[in-house]
Amino acid sequence: MKFIRNIVDSVKPQFVKGGKLEKFHPAFEALETFLFTPEQTNKEGVHVRDAMDLKRTMMTVIIALIPTVFFGMWNVGHQHYLAFGMEASFMDTFLFGAMKVLPIIVVSYAVGLGVEFIFAIVYGHPISEGYLVTGLLIPLTLPVTVPLWMVGLGAIFCTLLGKEIFGGTGMNFMNPALLARAFLFFAFPAYLSGDIWNDLSPEVGHALVDAYSGATSLVTFDTNISHLPAARDMFLGFRQGSIGETSVLACLIGAFILVATGVGSWRIMVAVFAGAWLMGMLFNFLAPADMPTHSMHTPAHYHWLMGGFAFGAVYMATDPVSAAHTETGKWVYGLLIGAGVVGLRVFNPAYPEGVMLSILLMNVFAPLIDHVVIELHIKKRLRRA
Amino acid sequence: MQPMGKTITLRRGYDIKLKGAAEKTISSVPVSDVIAVKPSDFHNVVPKMLLEPGDEVLAGQALFYDKNRPALRFPSPVSGEVAEIVRGEKRRIMEVRILPDKSGIRYVDYPKGDPEGYSRETIIERLLESGCWNYIRQRPYTLIANPEDVPKSIFVSCFDSAPLAPDLGFIAESERENFLAGLDALKVLSHGHLHLGLRTSPAAGLSASDFPNIPVENLHHFKGPHPSGNVGIQIHHISPLQKGEVVWYVHPQDVLIIGRLFLEGRYRADRMIALTGSCVENPQYLRMISGQSLSTVFSWGIQAEHCRVIQGNVLTGKTTHKDDFLSFYENQITAIPEGDQPEFLGWLLPGFNKLSLSRTYFSWLFPKRNYDLDTNMHGEERAFVMTGQYDKVLPMDILPVFLLKAILANDIERMEGLGIYEISEEDFALCEFVCTSKIPVQKIVAKGLQMAREET
Numbered sequence: 001m002k003f004i005r006n007i008v009d010s011v012k013p014q015f016v017k018g019g020k021l022e023k024f025h026p027a028f029e030a031l032e033t034f035l036f037t038p039e040q041t042n043k044e045g046v047h048v049r050d051a052m053d054l055k056r057t058m059m060t061v062i063i064a065l066i067p068t069v070f071f072g073m074w075n076v077g078h079q080h081y082l083a084f085g086m087e088a089s090f091m092d093t094f095l096f097g098a099m100k101v102l103p104i105i106v107v108s109y110a111v112g113l114g115v116e117f118i119f120a121i122v123y124g125h126p127i128s129e130g131y132l133v134t135g136l137l138i139p140l141t142l143p144v145t146v147p148l149w150m151v152g153l154g155a156i157f158c159t160l161l162g163k164e165i166f167g168g169t170g171m172n173f174m175n176p177a178l179l180a181r182a183f184l185f186f187a188f189p190a191y192l193s194g195d196i197w198n199d200l201s202p203e204v205g206h207a208l209v210d211a212y213s214g215a216t217s218l219v220t221f222d223t224n225i226s227h228l229p230a231a232r233d234m235f236l237g238f239r240q241g242s243i244g245e246t247s248v249l250a251c252l253i254g255a256f257i258l259v260a261t262g263v264g265s266w267r268i269m270v271a272v273f274a275g276a277w278l279m280g281m282l283f284n285f286l287a288p289a290d291m292p293t294h295s296m297h298t299p300a301h302y303h304w305l306m307g308g309f310a311f312g313a314v315y316m317a318t319d320p321v322s323a324a325h326t327e328t329g330k331w332v333y334g335l336l337i338g339a340g341v342v343g344l345r346v347f348n349p350a351y352p353e354g355v356m357l358s359i360l361l362m363n364v365f366a367p368l369i370d371h372v373v374i375e376l377h378i379k380k381r382l383r384r385a
Numbered sequence: 386m387q388p389m390g391k392t393i394t395l396r397r398g399y400d401i402k403l404k405g406a407a408e409k410t411i412s413s414v415p416v417s418d419v420i421a422v423k424p425s426d427f428h429n430v431v432p433k434m435l436l437e438p439g440d441e442v443l444a445g446q447a448l449f450y451d452k453n454r455p456a457l458r459f460p461s462p463v464s465g466e467v468a469e470i471v472r473g474e475k476r477r478i479m480e481v482r483i484l485p486d487k488s489g490i491r492y493v494d495y496p497k498g499d500p501e502g503y504s505r506e507t508i509i510e511r512l513l514e515s516g517c518w519n520y521i522r523q524r525p526y527t528l529i530a531n532p533e534d535v536p537k538s539i540f541v542s543c544f545d546s547a548p549l550a551p552d553l554g555f556i557a558e559s560e561r562e563n564f565l566a567g568l569d570a571l572k573v574l575s576h577g578h579l580h581l582g583l584r585t586s587p588a589a590g591l592s593a594s595d596f597p598n599i600p601v602e603n604l605h606h607f608k609g610p611h612p613s614g615n616v617g618i619q620i621h622h623i624s625p626l627q628k629g630e631v632v633w634y635v636h637p638q639d640v641l642i643i644g645r646l647f648l649e650g651r652y653r654a655d656r657m658i659a660l661t662g663s664c665v666e667n668p669q670y671l672r673m674i675s676g677q678s679l680s681t682v683f684s685w686g687i688q689a690e691h692c693r694v695i696q697g698n699v700l701t702g703k704t705t706h707k708d709d710f711l712s713f714y715e716n717q718i719t720a721i722p723e724g725d726q727p728e729f730l731g732w733l734l735p736g737f738n739k740l741s742l743s744r745t746y747f748s749w750l751f752p753k754r755n756y757d758l759d760t761n762m763h764g765e766e767r768a769f770v771m772t773g774q775y776d777k778v779l780p781m782d783i784l785p786v787f788l789l790k791a792i793l794a795n796d797i798e799r800m801e802g803l804g805i806y807e808i809s810e811e812d813f814a815l816c817e818f819v820c821t822s823k824i825p826v827q828k829i830v831a832k833g834l835q836m837a838r839e840e841t
Contacts, residue, residue, distance in 0.1 A: 004729065033765065037731030041724055041760040045827040046817045047699045048401065048548075048721065051739035051746055053764025055732035057771065057821055060745045128767060170768025170822070262743035265773065325772045326784060374787055378802035381782065384625060 008032055026120035030127035054169075057263055058132040064257040064264070065136055065315065067250035069105075072243040073097035076144045079198045079240055085209040100144050100199050101243055107148045109135040112155035119164050130169030130176075130321075134158060137177035137315060140244025141308065141356075142184070145196045150188060154180040174363040175322045178356055185356070197240035216240050217306045218345065218353055224293045234305035245308035255314040264318045267327065268334040272313035275338020276303045283346055295346050303342050312355035313338070322363040326373040333369055337362045392585055393622050395609030395780040399742060399815055401548040403699065403721075404755045407659040407668045409555055414671050414685065416490075417678035420463055421471075421480040422448055426713040427519065428528050429838075430457065432478045440467045445493035445515050445652030448481050456532055460516030462654035462675040464491040480710065483676075492651035500570035500647045508570050512643065515652045519713070520639035521574075523631050524620060525806040526838050530633045538578035538624060539571050540634040543591045544607075546584070546614030547698040551659035551670065551716050553637045554591040559657065560641050567644030569598060571635060582607055582619040609780065617812045621781045626807050638716050656716065660685065662699075663757045664692035664720035677711045679718075687720045693760050695719045700814035701827070724761025731763075739763075742777070742819050767822040775826075778815035783808065785816055789826065792833030797840050805837050 014021045015028035032038075033055075042049060074090075076097030081088045088096070112135045120127045138154055161183075162176030163169060185192045197216055200208070217239055220227050229239055237247025244250075258264025280300025287296035303309060317323060317337050324333035337358050344354025351357060424432040431452040436442060442465060447458035461467075463485040471480040495515060500508060509532050512518040521539075523530040530536070545553055557564040572579045581599060583591060585606045593604050605623050607613045616634045626632060635643070638656055645653045654675040661668045666686035673682070683689055695702035696715050703712075728734075736746030740756045748754070775785035783804045791799035810827040817826035 005727070036727035036729055037761075037763065038765060039725045039727045040762045040765065041693075042762050045825050046814055047693060047695055047702065047704070047719075047760050048403075048758040048818065049761070049763050049823065050743070050819045050821075051736060051741045051748075051763045052743045052819075052821050053732065053823065054767050054770060054821055055764065056745050057743075059732060126765065130770070168768065170770045261745045263745065263771075320772045321770055323772070325786065327773055327776060330773075370787075374784060374803075377784055381802065381804060384782075 004035060008035065024121055026124060026127055027117050030117070030120070054129045055132075058129045060261050060263045061133045061258065061315075062136060064254035065133075065140065065244070067253040068140055068244040068247065068311065068315075069101075069136070070094075071237055071247045071250040072140060072245075073101050075237055075246050076100050076199055076243065078238065080200070083198055083200060083208055083212050084203045084206040086203065086206055097144075101139065103148060104139040104142065104144070104146065104151050104243070105136065107151045108138045108155050111152040112138070112159050115156055115159040115164070119159075119168075125168065128169035130163065131159065134162075134177045138180050140311070140315075141177065141181045141242050143192065143196045143241075144199045144243055146184075146191055150184055150191060154184045157183045170321055173322055173367065174360055175316055175319045178316055178360055178363075182356055182360060197242075221295055221298060221302075221306060221345070225295055225298050226293055228298075228302065228306075231302065231305055234302075242308060242311075245311040248305055248310040251310035251314045255310075258314065258318065264314070265320070265323070265330055267330040268318045268323055269313050271331045271334020272317050272338040272341075273304060275335035275340075276309065276342050277301065277338070278335075279303075279339040279342035283342065298346075303345065307345075307353050308355045309341060312341075312359055316355075316359050317362075322366065324366040324369045324373075326370050326377075329366070329369040329373045332373075333362055333366055336365070392606040392608055395607060395613045395618070395622075397777055397780040398546075398610035398612055399778050399819070400546070400610040401699070401740070401758070401818070402753075402755045403548050403661075403663065404757045405662040405665055405668045405719075405721075406549050407551065407661050407670055409552070409670065411559070411657065411670045411672055412685075414673040414677065414681055416463060416485050416674055417681045418484070419468065419482050419678055420485055420674060420676040421482045421678070421710040422459060422461065422676050423480050423710060423712065424449070424459070424478050427451075427459070428526070429453075430459075430529070432459070434470065434478070434481075436467050438467050438469055441465075442467055442483060443493045444490045444654070445495075447516060448483075449478070454529075454531070456513050457519065457529060458513065458516050459519065460652055460654075462652075490653075492653070495646060495650045495652075497650035498647060500566055500573060500644075503570075503573065503647075505573050505576075508573055511646065512570075515646050517643050517646050517652060520643060521571075521633050521635050523633050524617060524626060524809065525631075526834055527809050531631075534631050534633075536575065536578075536631050536633040537626075538580055538632050539575035540580050540582065540616050540620055540623070540632060541568070541571070541637060541640060542582040542614055542616040542619055542634070543637055544582070544584040544614045545716070546611035547700055547717075548611070549659070549661035549668075549717070549719060550614070550698055551657065555670070556657045556716075557591060557595075557637050557641060560644070563644030563648055564637065564641045565596075565598070565644065566648045567635075567640035567642070568596070570643055570647060571640065572598070575633070579603060580605060580619075580623055582614070582616065582623075584608070584614065612778075612812055612815060613780065615809075615812050617807065617809045618780055621807055628801060628806055630806075636714065636716065639714070656711075658682075658711070658715065659717045660687075660720075661717060662695075662720040664688045664694075664722060673711060675711060675713055679705060679709045679711060680707045682711075682718060683707050691723050692720050693723050695721070699758070700818060701811045722757070722759040724759030726761075742774075762823055764821075764823050766824065769822055769824065771821045774819050774821065775813075775816040778819055779813065781807065781812065785813065788833070789824075789829050792829050792836070795836065797836060800833055800837060805833055809834070 015025045074094045077093035158176045158180035162179040163172045166172045235248045259266040277300045283296040340358030341354040432449040442461045451457040465485040468484045469482040473479040521530040585608045696705045739746040788803040
C-alpha cells in the first residue's frame with residue numbers, strides 16, 4: 001500500500017494546478033480517490049461524518065447486482081445449450097455465458113467511463129461515481145445477441161443525453177441506463193425485439209431442436225396465456241430475456257441487499273409490486289369471460305414474474321435521482337409504475353415489455369408528484385397551530 | 386411515579402456514540418492570566434466600546450454595547466484592567482482582553498432578592514443592566530432576545546442529547562437554589578408561559594418533582610435519540626412557531642447564572658464545562674470562568690498532537706486552539722483525532738470500525754460500541770443523490786431537502802412555506818452528518834436564516 005501511495009504521490013505534482021498535466025486533474029483525482037479514500041477533513045459544520053459516501057453507495061448497488069450478473073451468465077449458456085438440445089456441465093454452461101456477457105460489460109464501462117472522463121477533463125468537474133452502476137445496468141437490460149458497437153452507442157447516448165447535458169449525476173431526471181435501452185430499442189428495433197434473446201452461435205454437429213421457440217414469456221403472454229411457462233421456472237429464471245432480467249429470485253436477493261443496507265428504497269419496491277398486483281386484479285375482474293386466453297385473464301402475480309418486472313422494480317425504479325424524492329411521493333410513484341407496467345403489457349401488444357416505458361414515464365412525472373406532495377405539505381403546515 | 390403529562394416520543398434521530406464521555410467529577414480551573422470577551426460569540430451584534438485599554442473594570446461592568454440595540458450591554462466576567470482590544474479585518478473587534486485581579490474577583494453589587502417578588506419590568510431592567518440578558522435568546526434566528534418583545538413563551542430544554550454532551554441535571558444540581566431562582570425569573574418574564582423539556586429515557590438528572598413551582602402542563606417529557614434535546618425540536622412539538630411569532634429560550638447553565646444575579650446579587654460567570662472526547666486523558670467537568678484562556682484547559686490533559694479541539698460538540702461546535710478563549714454560551718469542549726490520512730481502497734473494505742447509519746459497512750453488527758471517530762470527511766462533496774436520508778434524523782414535520790433547495794434557490798416565499806422560521810443550524814446538524822453527498826447543510830441553513838432575517 002505504501003508502495004502504491006508513493007507512486008501516486010510522486011506523479012501527483014504533475015496534475016495539480018501549475019503542473020504539466022494540470023488539465024487531466026479530474027481524471028487523476030478520480031483514480032486517486034478510487035485507490036485511496038481522500039484525506040480531506042471536515043472544515044466547517046460537523047466535525048465527524050457518516051462513513052458512507054457515493055462510492056460506497058454505488059459499490060453496494062454493484063454487489064446487489066452480482067446475483068443477476070452471475071445468473072444471467074449461466075442462463076445465457078443454459079438457453080443456448082437448450083436450443084441445441086445439448087447436455088452441458090454447470091461450469092461449461094456458465095463459461096459459455098460469461099464469454100458472451102463479459103465483452104458487453106467491458107464495452108459498456110469502457111465507452112461510458114471514457115465519455116465521463118472526457119467531460120470531466122473538458123469542463124474541469126470531478127468525475128462522479130454514478131456510472132459505476134449505470135455501466136453495469138446497461139448490459140443487464142440488453143439481449144446477449146446485441147452487437148458490441150450498439151452497446152457502445154448506448155453507453156455514449158446514456159452519458160451524453162442521459163446525464164451530462166443536465167449537469168452530471170444527480171441532475172438528470174430520467175434513469176440513464178433505461179434511457180440508453182429505450183434509445184436502442186426504438187433506434188434498432190430489429191436487434192432488441194423478436195427472435196434475438198438467445199445466442200444461437202452454431203454448435204458443430206448439432207442443429208436447433210424442433211420445438212425451439214425464441215419467444216419470451218411476454219410474447220407468449222400476448223398471444224395465448226395458457227402457454228406461459230410454469231411460475232416456478234419464471235421465478236427462478238429459466239427462460240429467455242435480457243441478460244439480467246430473467247431470474248426474479250436473483251433480483252429479490254439484490255433487493256434484500258439494497259433494503260438491508262439502506263441504499264435502495266423499500267417503499268418504491270413494495271409500491272411497484274403492489275401497483276402491478278392491484279392492476280392485475282382489476283383486469284382479471286374486467287376480463288372478457290368469453291375469451292379465456294385473453295391476456296387480461298393473466299393471474300395478477302404472473303406480472304411479477306414475467307419480463308423485466310422484478311429487475312425494473314428493484315434496480316431501475318429505485319434510482320434515487322430519477323424517482324420521486326418525497327417519502328409520500330415514492331408510494332404514488334411506485335404504484336403508478338406497477339399499474340402502468342400491467343396496463344402497457346395488456347393493452348399495447350406492440351411493446352409487450354411495459355416496464356421500461358412505464359418507469360421512464362414516471363421518471364418524467366416524479367417531479368410533478370413531488371410538487372403536489374410539497375404543496376399539500378405547505379398547506380398542512382399553514383393550517384397547523 | 387411516572388412523569389405526569391403526555392410523553393412526546395421522537396423516533397427520528399440518531400445518537401452518535403463516541404468514546405470519552407465526561408466523568409462526574411468537577412475540577413476548578415484557576416482564572417487564567419488573561420481572559421477575553423469575544424463579540425463574535427453573539428450573532429448580529431456590532432460592538433461599540435465603553436471602556437478603553439488601561440481602564441479598571443469590575444465583574445459585571447459593561448465593556449461594550451450593541452450599536453443596533455444599545456440596551457444590550459456585554460459585561461466583563463472578571464474584575465481587573467482592560468488590557469487590549471484585538472481587532473481583525475476592517476478593524477472589527479475580535480477580542481476584548483482583560484488582565485484579571487490576582488487578589489480575587491470584585492463584583493458590581495446588585496440588590497439581592499427572590500425574583501418571584503419582582504415585576505417583569507424590574508427583572509428585565511436588572512438583566513439588561515448586568516448583561517445577563519444576553520443569555521436569553523430568541524427563535525426564529527437564534528439571536529439575543531429583544532427586551533421590547535413579549536414572547537409567546539419561554540423554553541428551557543433540561544437535557545442535551547448531543548454526542549458526549551454534559552449532563553445538564555448534574556450541572557443544575559450543583560447550584561439548585563440558583564437554578565430554581567433563575568426559573569422563577571423566567572416565569573415572570575414569560576407571564577407564566579415557561580415550558581421545560583425533560584427527558585424520560587434514559588432518565589437524566591432532572592425530573593418533574595424537581596420543579597415544584599412549574600405547573601405540570603408546562604413540563605414536557607421527551608423520549609428518543611438526538612436531536613430530542615434541541616430546544617428547537619421541542620418548540621416544534623410543543624407549540625410550533627408561525628411567521629411573526631417569537632419565542633425565547635435559555636440554556637439551563639445560563640438559567641443558573643441568572644439565578645445567581647438575584648440570589649447572590651452579582652454577575653458571577655463561572656460555568657461547568659464538560660471536557661470530552663477520545664483525545665482527552667481524563668474526561669471530566671471543569672469549572673471555569675467565561676472567557677477563560679484555553680491554554681490552561683489544553684494543559685488539562687488534552688492530547689494536542691494531531692487532534693482537533695472543538696468548543697462545543699462534534700456536530701455544531703467550532704474548531705478552537707490554544708490561544709483562543711472560552712466562548713460565552715459554551716458548555717462543552719471536545720477533542721477528537723484529526724483524520725487527514727488517506728486510506729487504501731477505503732470504500733471497498735468491510736469497515737467494521739466505520740460508523741454509518743446505513744448498513745453499507747459491517748459496523749452495524751456492533752450496535753452497542755462506542756466509536757473513536759476522527760474528522761475525516763469520508764468522501765467528497767457531490768450533488769444530492771440519495772433521498773430520504775435527512776428525514777430519518779430530523780424529528781420535525783419539515784421536508785429538509787426541499788427546504789435546503791429553496792434556500793439554494795433564494796426563494797424566500799418557499800422557505801417560509803417549508804418552515805425556515807422553525808429551524809436552526811443545530812437541528813440540521815445530523816442531516817449533515819448522514820449526508821452521502823457531504824453537503825454543507827448547516828452552512829446552507831445559516832444562509833437561509835440570514836436571508837429570511839434580512840427580508841423581514
